[in-house]
Amino acid sequence: MMKMKITTLLALLLCSSLLAFSQPAEKRVKVIVAPDHADWTYRTGEKVKFTIQVLKDGNPVKNVNVRYEIAPEKMEPLLKASAVFENGSKTLPEKSMQQAGFLRCIATATVDGKDYRGLATAAFNPLDIQPVATVPDDFDTFWNNAKAENAKIPMDVRMTLLPERCTENVNVYQVSIQNYRYGARVYGILCVPKKEGKYPAILKVPGAGVYPFYGEVGLAAQGYITLEIGIHGIPVNMDPGVYKDLMNGALNGYWNANLDDKDNYYYKRVYLGCVRAIDYIFSLPQFDGSNLAVMGGSQGGALSIVTTALDNRVKWLVAFYPALCDVTGYLHGRAGGWPHMFAKENLNFNNKKDKINTAQYYDVVNFARRVKVPGFYSWGFNDETCPPTSMYAAYNVINAPKTLFLAQETGHWTYGEQWEQQQAWLKEKMK
Template sequence: MNRINFIKFLTTLCCCLFISLAGLAQSRSTQPIQVLVSPDKPDWTYEPNQDATFKIQVLKHQVPLHDVEVTYAVGPEKMQPTDEGKLKLKNGSGIIKGKLSGPGFLRCEASVAIDGNTYRGIATAGYAPLEIQPTQTLPDDFQEFWNTAKAKAEKVPMDAKLTLLPERCTETVDVFQVNLQNAMAGNRLYGILAKPKKEGRYPAVLSVPGAGVRPYAGIVDLAEKGIITLQIGIHGIPVTYETGLYEDLRNGALRGYPFFNLDNRDDYYYNKVYLGCVRAIDFLYSLADFDEDNLLVWGGSQGGALAIITASLDDRVKGLVSLYPALSDLTGYLHNRAGGWPHMFRDGSTDEKINVSSYYDVVNFARYVKVPGFYTWGYNDDTCPPTSYYAAYNVIDAPKELYLVQETGHWTYPEQQQQIREWILKQLGK
């Protein structure tokens, strides 16, 4: 593999970090035995009080097994099952039924133990998903709080530093590590900038990260199509070190970071993260070869949240792409339904933490989104419950396009990634 192709490989791999590795376990092709759970409606979508019928099969070498016993559970996603037990699959299949009386998602999970291994399958029926509304409250001073925070951060010098990464450059693209001062003096923001070598003025894409701690390769393939790309991390550490360092941080100092200072709205961990996304836009606008007109923001999971939030906070953003956004309707669990990742209120909480969450919840930023958006997800997401991100999606009063692939979980098919790229290129006139 030559150097240019290797960089393209790294780019594709890095973009796929939007896809949770845990989600890959749901892919039918990764295990020799598959547990298939299939709703009786092709679109997996039902009206309240309508029965959903789930057909369960266990396949080995793609052939149904007979007289095998499965354990099943049915109920609202992430909540206690309303029906559970064991089912003998006669003639290779069995039937489980359930329903919801209002908007939400009903999940049927089945598992089987064979030769000491447990295999699992799920299917999730959507009940009037476009009618789901948030449980999170909107603070009276929400916009005032963020306008004040942005104004304060704007006074901090950007102090941008670029380091060329020759081994990542291609014949047509220069690649740099970017080092910026964030919302407070001494706090840094790092990312990978890729931009065309040819002189000119180009549109830009800001790529915001999924949850975790990792290095980044940059998005070189879009830069080769004449688009400036900036892929950022959020933790204030360089993004070009060996993976071992990030593993140590993920399991050590940064373990549980979404909960850091959750009882203080000014010091909560995501304060500098959200403002850092705005600072990244400041940097893009400082580039002489940015056309200052066409800027999109793109991310999945935590990044899907940050895409919506950034577009809401900064009117310089002209469009967004969001995959299964996290941090949405965080208070769902306090209202007997699934709340968004990181599931901070699953076991209850204090009034102060609940109050702080309202200033950082995606649903409250979604109310102020005014630019076109492309959204994609499925019903089987175990990490970011569909109930939570529909609560955000449904309050967006702006042009929006949803590419729904029902069977996907916290992962995407190549077809979804292709649709994303095509939408980005179309929006940017490429």
């Protein structure tokens, strides 16, 4: 019976997650770029040959104009050109990298007056990538003190039943918990099985942006407490237009807020809010007191790693394409992680000693070094939002048990197979 429950639970988790991270819509015209190794992986110094194909309804497009470039991801091109592909395809000159990293080919074809884009990214010794982020001498002291100060603030929990979202088997609440300072709060949607008993829990941490949450009712119906939190200290069940206005207004570029002050940087309250959410889960009488997983993608992937490092009550973590990894990579001639605050276009604003210093206290790399529990990780080589160079910089310093499932072709999205693998992993851990 328990096995059936867990299987159904994970299937529902798969479905709900796919809604959040589905792949891009198909188009009649496809620009297919591929390296000549099936696994897209090379040794440093080895040559890669990229082939570009332009297809319409599955057939080559004749005499198509294509612009293309090859470059280390996010860096200046090694090759940039355009040509007419008489037969709809072309193999480009060989290129290589002498150090561990990623080499990306981007192609844009013009068909019937419209541009279509494709890319592929070759990995060179990715498991040898090491971070450029440095660990401040007082990193652990800083975060231990921050957690201790936060623990002194009463949770002052407020729960509001959302009857329209409740089901026969699940109660759904908006909850808010005091966090960071008196009067500041972290909001979320809590789903709890109605049947009396003790249940394991999942904390879901959000991707970037400002938007409402709906809660994981299906998971709770199968015997899990779920808490899906926001990070901005605002209710998570308002009209969607409110969040759009906030993202375009007061919260626009929130990831840069107070970057010159490590004690007041925006993400300090966010990271502590994730720990405060765990405090709350452990206070619930329905929680079994032990079994807790944290999961998310992009910014949520970063928060999964950070939360696990900050709080030893987490037993398992799931991180899809984590952001905020090795963000100062750009200052060392290679791609850094989202939100790219030190990329060339942002250097005039952010390339300052105090901002660089603050970033080290919040870089996911420095939390990854402190992860001690099993984790499932998944991403693709074509991710232009969270560059794989930055993600490997964090992954490679994790010394805890770790499973990496690659879907090389994916960008900042997932195939169903990635979720199936995550499902199997979580099922095995939870059995």
